[in-house]
Amino acid sequence: MSTTAILFWFLSALALLSATMVLISKNPVHSILWLIIVFFAISGHYILLNAQFIAIVNLIVYAGAIMVLFLFVVMLMNLNSDSEPQKNNRLRLAGTIAGGCLMLIMIDVVRSASEVQNATAMVREGNIGLIKTLGKVLFVDYVVPFEITSVLFLSAMIGAVVIGKKD
Amino acid sequence: MTLLAIDWTLLIEKLVLIAVIITASLVIAMYATYGERKVAAILQDRVGPNRAGPFGLLQPLADGMKLFFKEEIIPNTSNKLLFVLGPCLAMLTAMMTSAVIPWGNEIHFTLFGADRHIPLQIADINIGVLFIFGVVSTGVYGIMIGGWASNNKFSLMAAMRGASQVISYELAMGLSFIALLMLTGSLSMKTIVEQQVHGHWNIIYQPLGFLIFLICAFAECNRAPFDLPEAENELNFGYHQEYSSMKLGFYLFAEYINMFISSVIMATLYFGGYDVPFLNEANLPVNIAALIGVVALLVKAFIFIFIFMWVRWTLPRFRYDQLMNLGWKSLIPLALVNMFITGAVILWRQG
Structure with missing residues (x-):
């Protein structure tokens, strides 16, 4: 396995793990911090694609400005896990099923798109970014x-x- | 088959360079605390620290030792992990900007029969200036996370102040950057310095831009007169109120590292970096020229650090509305005007 492949799998795992943590964290501030890690992982992917400008702009705009504002609002509103109203289990189940269906459709659409099939990502070369x-x-x-x-x-x-x- | 196809000599070179640069910035930041007290003493007609060692030169060591031996307190109601993460992030982001700064021209030596040309820069990436901008914009997390995790109203208010101040002044800073980038046409720090070595320093073309950048640098470092996150008459001690021992030391120390790095950035962008005026480096041996370059850059940086201190001990702190008015209603319009004038002049000269 080359260094690039190792980095790719590491970043992908990190992004997926952090994205899951965004959803299941009880504390809204923790969710935001996980979301920041997601943005860092995605920026890492951009760098692997040799899109350095997009990577750094992603960090400046999302991690540096928008997430700071999110954090700002959540911290000032002082949302805690206790003050957050808990949804009942039936609603949660319905939400999971609906979200899962949407994800399946998205994956299927992306996989069957003609632009993506037979196309390989240019890693460490190409100058699009x-x-x-x-x-x-x-x-x-x-x-x-x-x-x-x-x-x-x-x-x-x-x-x-x-x-x-x-x- | 090799497991990892890495150029090991390059890796070792870079690691040594990183170690040297980080050690140097830590030592310089350490002595900046000593310098700060001496400058304050001179401005206030006092003597300053003079007990530890000759001229009080060992004072920073004594201070550091004191911080290490203090009791480590983590408040019961705080968020333990984030409470520790805050100072770490502050320190990390303070150190990271040094990666793209060209500290000098390349040095050259022969090791084990192989010629090595080593550029005194950790990474010459083609988005150098934006990298600095990105790291600076994530630097606010150290303050915010620390202030929030302390679970203390005053810390939280101070962290909010710090964050809004940094975001506001980043805009003006970015706009003054843009005017400079229109001139240089490159985002790489190395290229910007080389252009100044062969031509004139950027300060001649961008005096207004530099002034805006300087003011924004004061605000980004949370230095007086913009040290509202630490306004002790309103907020007790500021965002690091609950911190003790070396975690407090990290916050205080990160401020000095930030000060040093932003001085170096100002010297690099506007004052020619490692260029020595009226001296043709090409006539000198490579290694000596590189050494002179590093010394020149450090001298320029020290002058800026002195200005930081001078301003701190001369001007009183702003009120919060004054700070926001200055940022949004004066600096941003000024930076925009500067940008338009620069663009117009460039177009006019191109014909």
Whole structure:
């Protein structure tokens, strides 16, 4: 087994374990901390694919900013396992079955997608995720959708300010 | 068949380099605490520490020893694992940024008949600046986790303050970065330094950007006048109130390491890194040039550390609303204006 394969299996196991822990942790703060580990594991996968820019941006945006805000809100609301209302068992069972069905469908769709079949991931080569390639793609091929997205973000930001403003 | 196809000599080289850099930053941070007290003493017309050793030079050792021998207290109502994890994370993130800093040019020697060129940089990755940014943005977890796990209202409030302050100032810092990156056209720290070695230092092109960066660095390190997470008149002692012994020491020490590393980053990005002005390194032997480069970088960093201390003992602490107003209403617009001007000038020069 090569180093890359070992790293891949380690990161995958870590991501799956942490994702499970996000769901079954009783304490919301612990859930968030596990979610942060998931983001780190996914960033590790990006690095294996030689997409360093996407990896680091994933860390800056998700682990560094969004998760801090999550943690912020949860810590300030002081949610504890005791104050959290416990769901009854029948609801839990229904939730598990519904979620499981959704997962099966997703796995099946991804497996049978024609783009994925017979395709191999380029490990440690390829330059799709490098900043130069990505910048050229975003600002040459997809410049109009990209700019429209940024206008959308701006309007969302202004909307948040207007809602949050005391009158 | 080899189990792991790794270049072992490269691995050993890097491990030695990491050990040297980490030891050096720890020792420098240790003596920064001594420097801090001496600078404070001079500014306040006192003598400062002068009992342990000649000129009080052994004072940091005595302080460290004292912290180690103190009783280790973990509060009963705290979250034990996270309580210990907090200071560890603070220390880890403080050390990690040093990985992408070019400490000097390469050194060259012959070992067992093999020529080795060793660049004095742990990793020259093509996203160096973003790496620093990423580590800095995760650095806030040490404070937040520690403050929350203490299960103390004051610690929690202080941790919240720290987190919101760091997030707010990160934006302005990022914007001042962008203006610099438009000039350099590269995210690699090594390339940025090489450009400055062959051309002018970036401070000439980006004075406003540097000023914004400096202020944000004060805020990111939680240093005075931005040390609101430790405002003792409002919050007793701040986010590390429940900590004792070396866990407290880790928090205090991480602050000094952060200070040293951010000084080095400022020197690297804006003041030419290991470049010595008016000296052509190419005429000197490789190893001597590298050595001079390291010394030059450290001298620049020490000047910045002195500025950190000078500011701390000169300016009073901000009020919280003043801090937020400065960050969101002054620094971010200024950084945006700086970015626009830089972009316009670059476009105008390209014609």
